[in-house]
Amino acid sequence: MRDYEIYELGDVLLQSGDTLPHAVLAYKTYGTLNAAKNNVIVYPTWFAGLHTDNEWLIGPGKALDPEKYFIIIPNMLGNGLSSSPSNTPPPYHQANFPQVSIYDNVRLQHQLVTQKFGITKVALVVGWSLGAVQTFQWGSSYPDMVERIAPFGGTAMTRPHAKVVFEGMIAALQADSAWQNGFYTQQPKAGLAAMGRVYAAWGFSQAYYLEQLYQQEGYHTLEEYLVDYWDQVFLTFDANDLITMLRTGITGDISANPVYDGDFELALSKITARALVMPGSTDLFFPPQDNKYEAQYMPSALFLPIESKWGHCAGIGQYEPDSVFIDKNLKRFLLE
Template sequence: MRDYEIYELGDILLQSGDTLPHAVLAYKTYGTLNAAKNNVIVYPTWFAGQHTDNEWLIGTGKALDPEKYFIIIPNMLGNGLSSSPSNTPPPYHQANFPQISIYDNVRLQHQLVTQKFGITKIALVVGWSLGAVQTFQWGASYPDMVERIAPFGGTAKFRPHAKVVFEGMIAALQADSVWKNGYYTQQPKTGLAAMGRVYAAWGFSQAYYLEHLYQQEGYHTLEEYLVDYWDQVFLTFDANDLITMLHTGISSDISSNPVYDGDFELALSKITAHALVMPGSTDLFFPPQDNKYEAQHMPNALFIPIESKWGHCAGIGQHEPDSEFIDRRLQNFLLE
């Protein structure tokens, strides 16, 4: 039995100019929408993540408390639950699935929030990694609607280095002979494992590996960690779904839309919501200096790094001290 709902969007004109027919957004809610409809938190998913992967930050007594807030987790397009290459019928299946932007994702999430639930104010948008990019986009696209944003472990646009890393992950996957230009008849497992090996170098910091911190996860040796975790991590996903999300990340830029026409600093200046920007101090994907620059161009931003050796994955809920830090900061932020 599925533990999420489906919102039917109909035929959607995407930013690319393509039309995605019979588009759907998968989402899950936690808590109860109050009568004033002002206790809303939107919590988008991340690359290779689904709503269940966000649940570590939700719970009684936590910042995202379902006894106080109505929390909506919309699944990204391409993640296998919302419209994706793996669940879209021909002719838009597999490698024919159209390009999806961050702007597309947030615009459709806004449609869910406003048309399905009749919500006009959002107390907080929060997200990690590609979820953080969506969080920034919410602030830039709907400044009068969003009261607070809390992006962590992600930037408002992909810098060249992050794009190179994502391109490397795509190249590793597509080198599998089973790939067949995206029209495979079986999942390219060798390529999926190779993608995991590429990600492994960037998901955590140099100190994480140097100090054998993976042993805290139950792995005795580096080889065991790479084989038993990273070689397996993407095997449950469809390859085209992963590439769709990677391309979404590569093209992400909150100003790359008709509203801001590529003026990044202008887009940042229009994020009037109170913002809590939390990069991982050792994040190799999204280094803190990029977030610091962004926060300096936002009128109401607080820049607080997560001091951690867990790199980018300081925000994934695996390391309890990092998780407690994020939750504590969010609790204080929601009280301000």
């Protein structure tokens, strides 16, 4: 049974110039919108994530408490629930699905928040990884609407090194003979497994592997961890959906739009919301020094690294000490 709602957007003109017909956003809400409509938290999803993957940070007594806040999780375009290559009919199906940007995602989420719910103020936008990039975009695109942002494990611009890693993941997937230029009749499983192997080297830190911290997850050997976890992790996803999200990440840049015309520092300076920026201290995708640079241009930003050996995945909700750190600081941030 479906546990989310669908918001119909109609025909959407994307930043690429293409029109996506009958576009939809899948979303789920938690809690109740108060009469003043000022208890709103927006929590976008991440690469290969669904709204359910965000739920670890939501619950009574937590910072994102549904007894206090109205929490909206919009699913990212391309994740298989919102408009994606796997659920869009011809001629925009499979590899014909158009390029979508972070700017596109946030603009459509804003439409959901304002037109569906009549909300004019957002208490907090929060997100991890590509959800963090969307969080920065919310702050930059709608500075008068957003009171706080809390991006963790993600930057306001995808740097060249991360782009190379994302391209490597795409190349590994497309090397499968079943790929068929994106018009496959069955999922390219070998390519999906290879993509997982590429991600494995970057999702966690060198210390994580050196100290065999994967054993805390129940895997006794490195080979068992790679085969039983990373070779399987993307098999539940459609290959074109994954590539769509990766290409969104590759072009991630809050200034890559008509408002800021590529002036990255200007886009950062317009984030007037109070900001809590929490990178993973050993994140190889989005290293903390990039966030530190970004925070310098933001009028009201606190730079607070998550000291962790879990690399990028410090923000995924799997390791309790990291999760406690994130929740504790979000709770404090919301009270300030």
